[in-house]
Amino acid sequence: MTTDKSLQKKIQKLGLSDMSAQIYIFLLQSGGAYPSAIAKETKINRTTVYRILTDLHVKGLAVEVKKKNKLFYQLEPPVNLLAYTDMQIHLAQKRKKEAEQIFPDINALFEALPHKPTMRFFEGADQIVHFAYNDIYTQEGSYEICGWSNISEFQLSLPEDALDTYYQAYLDKGLSSRAFHQESEKYSRLQQRKTKYPQLFELQQQKYFKKDSFPYESQILIYGTDRVCIVTDHKETAVAFIIEDKIFHQMMKMIFNFSWDNYKE
Structure with a gap:
């Protein structure tokens, strides 16, 4: 059968x-x-x-x-399948309420732990889109995203609706950015995708570097209050990792600001 x-x-x-x-x-x-x-x-x-x-x-x-x-x-009878899914929903809602009740206690214990940077690793475009990039654009409040980027080819391969979500986050959350990019035909194509969001050009400041200055197909983004994300477009598969640490975040922001203020195109 x-x-x-x-x-x-x-x-x-x-x-x-x-x-x-x-x-x-x-x-x-x-x-x-x-x-x-x-x-x-x-x-x-x-x-x-x-x-x-x-x-x-x-x-x-x-x-x-x-x-x-x-x-x-x-x-x-098949109607029991509907009853089963209803029960799953009920159990999920019950667990969510229980999690919300114990969250303050768990969070207090977590905050009391000795300070240790947190690192998360992601592999492949799907994980980078759904986890790494999602983290970049969903921090609380309004903030600036800073960094260096040379992965236009990888970004051009992403679904257009994913890029639209990121662009819309700038407008909805009042985000802004300063970034160094490699001037290239691929980056120009990536910029063309933003034309339906003309406000972005006021929110995003850019400076350009030559290929020899940053030859790595990588991206370093500093964002939120304590996050740094590094994406590398390896030939085999793209990978990313997020470091969550206030001191490291502040150090990277200081390095970026020094580079930004002293860079001459």
Whole structure:
């Protein structure tokens, strides 16, 4: 029996694991089966099949009945799948409230720890877009972003809606920036994407360096009150890391200001 892969993926999105969704679909298509038959058809080992069937039973998605003194499994009515997702929402909301209640205590303990810089690492364009760049544009309040940038090719490869989100953040949050860029055809193309946000040109100050002055395909951004993000466009895959430390942030800002004030194009 061929499993409906498309439907299986949709069921996975409701919170079931890959194998749980596979067994759910098998029971749906077969009308019910013994664990041995499920294991044979799905090629999932029998011990795992029993564990998943028990889990589906506990979740109210499958029912076990005895046939010929053996346990036989079939699905509960599909409406139970809706009830299961409602329960997931309820549990998530409950956990969120519990997290909000204990947050002040946890945060107080965290703040009392000896000072240590925090570093987070991200690999690949997706992680850089969703985590590193998202962090850059979502700090509290209005602030300035400063840095050096020579990754126009990487930025041109990003989805246009992602760039639009960053540009819009400048306007919504009142952000501003000062940055050094390598003057190139690729950077000119990147600038053209901003034409639908004419206000950006007033919020973003730029100075240009020659290729020999900063040959690395990297970006260093200083932002918020304590963050520095470094992105490197390696040939294999782009990587980024964020350092969260007030002293390091202040040192980098001091170096940037010195470079900015003394740089002659």
